Amino acid sequence: NETLSLKEALSDIKRVQYHQDHLAFLHLAIEEGVNVKGYFPWSLFDNFEWASGYTTRFGFNYVDYKNGLKTYP
Secondary structure, eight states, X not given: OTTSOHXXXXXXXHHHHHHHHHHHHHHHHHHTTOOOOOOOOXXXXXXXXXXXXXXXXXXXXXXXXXXXXXXXO
16 A cells, blocks of 8 residues: 555554464464474465556565565564
């Protein structure tokens, strides 16, 4: 969304909380003996992001198109 400031664009509380919660439960599973080999955050909808081109932001890193493609985690 081009109307958001950089600070607003980087504030993605819902997705951050989702991954924190998921990783916390993954940690509990490991402590209980589950043999976890890795963690790959993906969803079925990731396959459809190409349809939006560069109009919608996706991913874990924010790319600042106005500032030399600087990235922010």
